[in-house]
Amino acid sequence: MKFDTKVVHSTLHNRSIKSKTTPIYQTSAFSFSSLEELEGFYEGKSPYLYTRSGNPNTDELGAMTAALEDAPAGVAAASGLGAILAGILAVTETGGHIVAAEDIYGGTYHLLNEELKTFGITISFADFSNPEEIENSITPETKLLYSESITNPFLRVEDIKGMVAIARKHGIRTMIDNTFATPYLLNPYKEGVDIVAHSATKYIGGHSDVTAGVTTGSEELMEKARNKVINLGLNLSPHEAWLTVRGCKTLSLRMKQQCRNAEKLAEALDGYDGVKKVYYPKTASEKGNGAIVTIELSEERDIHRFFTGLDWVKIVPTLAGVETTVSYPQGTSHRALSEEARSKIGVNARVVRISVGIEDEEDIIKAFRDAVDSSK
Ligand SMILES: *Cc1c(COP(=O)(O)O)cnc(C)c1O
Numbered sequence: 001m002k003f004d005t006k007v008v009h010s011t012l013h014n015r016s017i018k019s020k021t022t023p024i025y026q027t028s029a030f031s032f033s034s035l036e037e038l039e040g041f042y043e044g045k046s047p048y049l050y051t052r053s054g055n056p057n058t059d060e061l062g063a064m065t066a067a068l069e070d071a072p073a074g075v076a077a078a079s080g081l082g083a084i085l086a087g088i089l090a091v092t093e094t095g096g097h098i099v100a101a102e103d104i105y106g107g108t109y110h111l112l113n114e115e116l117k118t119f120g121i122t123i124s125f126a127d128f129s130n131p132e133e134i135e136n137s138i139t140p141e142t143k144l145l146y147s148e149s150i151t152n153p154f155l156r157v158e159d160i161k162g163m164v165a166i167a168r169k170h171g172i173r174t175m176i177d178n179t180f181a182t183p184y185l186l187n188p189y190k191e192g193v194d195i196v197a198h199s200a201t202k203y204i205g206g207h208s209d210v211t212a213g214v215t216t217g218s219e220e221l222m223e224k225a226r227n228k229v230i231n232l233g234l235n236l237s238p239h240e241a242w243l244t245v246r247g248c249k250t251l252s253l254r255m256k257q258q259c260r261n262a263e264k265l266a267e268a269l270d271g272y273d274g275v276k277k278v279y280y281p282k283t284a285s286e287k288g289n290g291a292i293v294t295i296e297l298s299e300e301r302d303i304h305r306f307f308t309g310l311d312w313v314k315i316v317p318t319l320a321g322v323e324t325t326v327s328y329p330q331g332t333s334h335r336a337l338s339e340e341a342r343s344k345i346g347v348n349a350r351v352v353r354i355s356v357g358i359e360d361e362e363d364i365i366k367a368f369r370d371a372v373d374s375s376k
Pocket of ligand 1: 079080081105107108148152179180200201202211212213
């Protein structure tokens with residue numbers, strides 16, 4: 001072989017190395033040594049052809065999340081929104097109507113309210129804490145009820161059983177974004193929900209170093225979701241999938257510590273001078289109530305001084321990492337909502353969302369009490 005040939009063919013040919021962890025298949029496509037072998041892909045004998053249509057690392061993340069949700073299948077996507085879009089389109093296909101909870105994540109609200117028009121899908125938003133309002137929003141075109149297991153930022157725990165009962169009565173499907181609860185706390189698929197989606201950017205990945213999503217459900221629906229991921233180009237990169245799987249291995253450990261810290265912080269801020277209200281669920285799951293605590297400062301406190309008074313806690317417009325961080329819903333996640341939509345769900349200039357990390361609980365409590373004190 002001449003150099004110009006060698007330089008491109010001297011990669012490792014031994015593919016049977018038994019590495020302890022899954023290698024990263026950082027490849028855009030897979031190779032074949034005969035036309036028979038290529039034909040074998042189309043006959044289902046080999047699983048991979050081209051990474052946009054399937055890759056061992058993205059499949060590993062889909063399968064891992066499905067296993068954690070006790071769902072038959074899972075499909076990874078480039079982001080939580082990508083996974084949500086793939087899940088929704090798997091159900092709606094050629095259009096239809098969706099009834100969604102009005103207090104969902106801001107990005108999803110925008111996806112549903114604006115972008116889904118392109119696909120001929122119409123939306124109604126309803127107060128999902130009121131079953132009558134859900135039922136009254138259902139039309140003959142309705143195909144899906146959409147909500148989140150624990151909502152953002154006020155942490156309302158969805159009545160999943162009630163939602164599934166309404167959907168079954170009307171012969172329609174249900175979809176839950178389980179990002180805040182994680183499969184550690186809740187498994188909506190086991191409660192009869194058809195599609196359970198995650199922003200794996202959050203707790204599944206857990207380290208704030210990837211943007212990824214996963215949608216899970218029946219083989220039939222996930223086959224459709226997979227086709228949406230392939231054909232709309234919503235696929236996740238192998239390296240991001242690998243990082244997400246690595247992060248997910250410590251999901252239980254992280255959630256245990258983060259839920260405990262969050263509970264202690266919620267207790268410590270409840271009734272604290274300068275804190276008007278603490279939002280923290282009480283009955284989300286037997287294993288805990290999640291790791292997000294939302295607070296509203298009293299009217300006379302200064303929100304700017306509160307944020308600058310936070311010592312080591314950074315302002316970060318995401319959640320779920322191992323570090324405790326704060327975000328400002330009005331300025332970030334709920335910015336896209338109209339003033340009216342925001343005030344209807346209670347987001348105002350004094351609302352702060354805290355993503356509680358794995359640090360020592362006393363340090364976390366001190367940081368927030370000091371910041372509240374400094375907001376005088
Ligand atoms: C972050 C988030 C999303 C969107 O996920 P991306 O990975 O940013 O696309 C959807 N739902 C919830 C509840 C989220 O927190």
